[in-house]
Amino acid sequence: MTKYLVHRVLVCVPVLFLVSLLVFGIGCLVPGDLPALILGPEAAAEDILALRERMGLDLGIPQRYISWMAGLFRLDLGNSAANGQPVRELLAGRLGPTFSLALFSLPLSLLIAVPLGLIAAFRRGRFADLVCSLIALAGVSVPGFLVGLFLILVFAVKLRWFPAALYVPPQEGLAAHLHSIALPGIALALMYAALLARIIRSSVAGVLDDDYIRAARSKGAGERILALRHALPNVLPPVLSVLGQGFIGALTGAAALETLFGIPGIGALAASSIGRRDLPVIQAVVLLFVLVNQGLNLLIDLLCALSDPRIRLLPDTGGGGRNLR
DSSP: OHHHHHHHHHHHHHHHHHHHHHHHHHHHHSOSOHHHHHHOTTOOHHHHHHHHHHTTTTSOHHHHHHHHHHHHHTTOOOBOTTTOOBHHHHHHHHHHHHHHHHHHHHHHHHHHHHHHHHHHHHTTTSHHHHHHHHHHHHHHHSOHHHHHHHHIIIIIIISOOSOSSOOOOGGGOHHHHHHHTHHHHHHHHHHHHHHHHHHHHHHHHHHTTSHHHHHHHHTTOOHHHIIIIIIGGGGHHHHHHHHHHHHHHHHHSOHHHHHHHTOOSHHHHHHHHHHHTOHHHHHHHHHHHHHHHHHHHHHHHHHHHHHOTTEEOOTTSOSTTOEEO
């Protein structure tokens, strides 16, 4: 396991290097003068030139890339082109709301997806399967911001159970915090629960005719025991993979929902930075998402290896080590 873990970490190194080249290269191709954006339209040409020299923009591209990478290793992400604030401070202030939203939505998506997927799998071809499949298809097809608008209309405007656009930090009370992120969390949970339910349905349906399921059924095991003790643990690898990608999607794909519900998270920061062409912030957000993605993929691979004894860890495959024999 240690050898496999070291191999997976080493595989991440060239990926991160290529991503850094891509992010830096896009930054070089984006039109606009960053020092002029920082100083504003009233700045003198001499001040813009001096700031360009301090930022190293007068150097060649290779020297600029080396300097930029050295800053990343020092956790120096530069300053925002919009307000001059250090990007590291901007990200630190936005991580909490986004992670709270993701951590709230994923357990809720499991509570919705696992029963739907199991019912559909054990009722294949019946009315219950059709209903669960239609619910999952609707959840996959409807965009998250439309679900959010519907939740606002029903639960914030009509019933007045939840605020339409309010974020309460957890420091001001856990109950108030959960109340403020309930609607966007439910919208995210419905999106990923639909995909997860379809994966669970197809995975469980594929093992219901296996010998160990028949043996358990012949011994008198009920459907609940078959589902929770025998079928579900054997389909954990694909479920874990979808769940991990759902967490990444909750971080990267929540920009519209965070903007809609007034959540001051990373997604809302990325959306506003793109509109203002705030290149340092955009680069930092992209690199942060890549790091989270690589870390979660590594964790998912390890969990899959621990959950399924059929998996053989082959470090020379280069595909995450998830190979069945």
